[in-house]
Amino acid sequence: MNNLTDLSKCTLAEALIFQIAQTIEDGILAFHGFGSPLVQMALHFAKRTHAPNLILVAGATYGVNPTPDFLTPTSNDWAMDRGSECSLSIEELFDLAASGRMGRMFLSGLQIDRWGNMNVTQLGRDKLKLKLPGGGGGCNLSCDANRLTIWTAAHHIQASPKQKPRFRLVESCDFITNLGHRTVDNRLRQDLKLQGLGPDRLVTELGVFDFDESGHARLIKVYPDTDVDIIRSHTEFDFPVSDQLTVIELPDATMLKIMRNLDPMGVHRKEIRAQDKNRFFLLDSYDEW
Amino acid sequence: MNNLTDLSKCTLAEALIFQIAQTIEDGILAFHGFGSPLVQMALHFAKRTHAPNLILVAGATYGVNPTPDFLTPTSNDWAMDRGSECSLSIEELFDLAASGRMGRMFLSGLQIDRWGNMNVTQLGRDKLKLKLPGGGGGCNLSCDANRLTIWTAAHHIQASPKQKPRFRLVESCDFITNLGHRTVDNRLRQDLKLQGLGPDRLVTELGVFDFDESGHARLIKVYPDTDVDIIRSHTEFDFPVSDQLTVIELPDATMLKIMRNLDPMGVHRKEIRAQDKNRFFLLDSYDEW
Amino acid sequence: MFTENDKRCSLTELVGFIHDGDILAIGGGLSSREPMAALRALVRQGIKNLTLVGSAHGIDVDMLCGANVVAVSNESYVGFEQDFGMAPNYRRACESGQVQVLDSCCYTLVQQLRATISGIPFMPMRSIQGTSMMQLHPEYQIMKCPYSGEELILVPALQPDVTLIHAQYADQHGNLHIDGPLVADILFAKASKKVLVTVEKIVSHKELQNHGITLPFIYVTKLSEVSYGAHPTSCYPFYAYDRKHTAEYYRSATNAETFLTDYLLPYVFNCNQHSEYLDAVGGKQTMNLLAQWKAGKQQWQSLYE
């Protein structure tokens, strides 16, 4: 099922992985947490391409620079720890972040607001309506990691059984689990003197945002099959658009091969909604090999 | 040199070891620090006699329940770690004390006052006259360990080149490195709400003290060759004497054999002054074996 | 400090050290090395009103919620990741109010355990500020740092009554060897009043030292040899995660009405002995299959397909 052999086009998932990977600097320590195979893929891909000196810390196992033969559907598995150069402990990993030594963390949420705040705790403000699984260490790391990449493969509004569409990019989070650029009481992040500088990228399946000087999400990239209007219609808050709005870059054939070797079972596609399973993007140039 | 074969009498060092060992409860965690072979001996002796469930943590190596073949003249040596059941780390050992789980610690000083305060930092109050080696972790442990045993083999006043005799048991410490029952500004220890309860025994080569309800050293035992007057003449502060003043108990022949097997090189006798090397005590009963 | 020479006991006795209303820390994490046999015994023995503290958990917490023995959840994450998604029993219990939701985060938990381990009333930290976690936890305090002048968060010491761990090896004195990721097990063990352990194999002290001692005996209260005691979570190198059984669990858990009859009865209440449970989940055949991960990449991968 996963043995995609066509190297002339990439899947939506592969485009997302490539976009997430672009945010990963070489030589930093980055952590993928658990339950986030697109991020796992992006880190392993980055390590094998532009960021060979990346310190890749695997979520749940805390292995450093593992070389798993395949991705498993759960993260705390020895299969994911295979080939680790060394290991950290939970407290060590979080200490590294708290002391300013985690370069980047990757976070998401069932609600994401214009400031990059995220909710993975609960829907319902005064009364709990839907209990979400919780954020693991995301709350801490959103404050401590130098930089955050936010991603979601579910920007597209959900058809709701009731009247109102359910947004992923919301006007306001019911609960702020992971901190973006404004606090729950609307203070600026920088006034808190936190260790980390907050999110600098929000990658969705409809577009890519950076954050402007005020800490507000700003659209910088669309997909070959999306545009500003489509993205606005799926976003509850209004947002500025960059003067240099572009179409997302896509991986090349060599890169696709690297990605496809990482996850023979296609675990990472579990993050992609059914409606998006058949979104493909034609690569500009297709290197024969 | 150390192969003492005469089991009808014990050395001063062996009497001291026996007295220190009497303060060690079974089933507790106790630590001997470094540079204290009499205490090392007392702990190993206790573990092999009345306190088989003692958690003996070796100073400097942090090995638990080691069974060294011989004592070395320095403490951080693999020879002292031989046979350890498991090991702690420096932070773990001190955490155990700080969280109330170290039953007993053993401390000494170049100055010891009536409240059991000890100085191992410096002589000279305003100006440093003699720099002592420092207390390692003694200061912390004097506050944190549940109970303290104080020991010295140098209670006897030193002949001084100048007029004044130099006392070990002093009116007042120039510097309080290890806390007894009164603080540097004369507050009661218990008012500080420290984890530990302070010293309950002071063992010297002239006598043995406990501490009364006010936290003051009180003589409870003399040696076969000492008495209250002798002890007073070597003690700068005045002290009460117990109604039940006794002569110290001595180890029996079986116990002596255990001690003598522990330290074939006689390292522990380095703590005994030259003038005391020939102090022996006849055992009450000598079991033929 | 636990100095008993021989700490071995039966699983029933072991679980008997857990009491109604205890704060319980569960070792392992997600689909790995959860003390599942002990948790099933706990449910059978009718222990109730537990407060759970932990980092990232799955079937363990979900099953306890489904058996209605949890009063408060202080966990950081409870779910089945991308494998099956949200934890059905946990969600329902939280949403109905049966379980009080006091979500925490991993580092906050670490700092709270560290405070207990170091015998201090709190630990300072920087993170959490500005998030909704502060509202959920009025016990967190804000202090102005006398050194830097900045605002810091203080989180109070947290001491579990009991930590329940499943380890690969132990000796009878209670020294443990844990193989692979430790999650928060060591922090839990050092901070807890009691540490109860199930192990795959109790071995001689000498053999244990060859494996390496992960946790010294001094922290361990009691232990019980329970082979396959983490099933259906993994306990490498003995066995991998039983994804098939977990899928069956998940399907049963989605339906509140039938969870008791579909899962709890056949796999928990009707299995008075752990061996009966092992038979119920497929016995030797299943266990041999789960040990096949060692045979090679293809065999390992096939366990997830």
Added chain:
Amino acid sequence: MFTENDKRCSLTELVGFIHDGDILAIGGGLSSREPMAALRALVRQGIKNLTLVGSAHGIDVDMLCGANVVAVSNESYVGFEQDFGMAPNYRRACESGQVQVLDSCCYTLVQQLRATISGIPFMPMRSIQGTSMMQLHPEYQIMKCPYSGEELILVPALQPDVTLIHAQYADQHGNLHIDGPLVADILFAKASKKVLVTVEKIVSHKELQNHGITLPFIYVTKLSEVSYGAHPTSCYPFYAYDRKHTAEYYRSATNAETFLTDYLLPYVFNCNQHSEYLDAVGGKQTMNLLAQWKAGKQQWQSLYE
């Protein structure tokens, strides 16, 4: 975070990362695993005005004091235990005012390092209160605990500029295996800006993993292979403590006037290479003798007689 692929360098280059006035943490402790070759190189290279932080030390700190390269001592203990007693150069340097005496204690140091490791400005603790240590350290603060109401001591974060460690094994990426007691090495390494390492043997990563990784490469700045680099302190399993040479050191150190000519010239300044030092202390014959501890109890014991 140090990610360089090959961190190997010469001893001279390694020591070149230490600068005048640095806060230096020295690994090992007492007569064990002190980075003596690196310290001798440091003295030769004329690095000065160091602030030393540490727990229990001996010949390492005493030699640096005798070479007049220390400005401040934040150590907890400097001496030769019952073996030879007080540290002669250290005492003189402290008493003359050449070295500023800011004695610390082991757990205070641990807590100060932990603050740096966790990125917080201070750590709370209970001990020290009521002792004279408070006067020596006006930077310690007292706070009323908002939870318990009791007074706690706050000790500020301490960050060494450089940690110098001698380890048994490393790979070229900087992963370390330290055998035996760790003393404060790991805490130092995690808290320091730079970590400089001498090792007995640089081995392949695979061989290092078989030994076990004590410190991950991410903390290690540079490393240099220096066999017998801890002499005259021990580095088991390679060699035991050289008590004979230490006795010679101690005799030389007791006389301030002749320490330079009796010890520093023959063993430090006149040995531009570590190999020349090894020759000066008896070469192969001495090293073989110190490896004899393995041969049995009698041979081991004879090294101390």
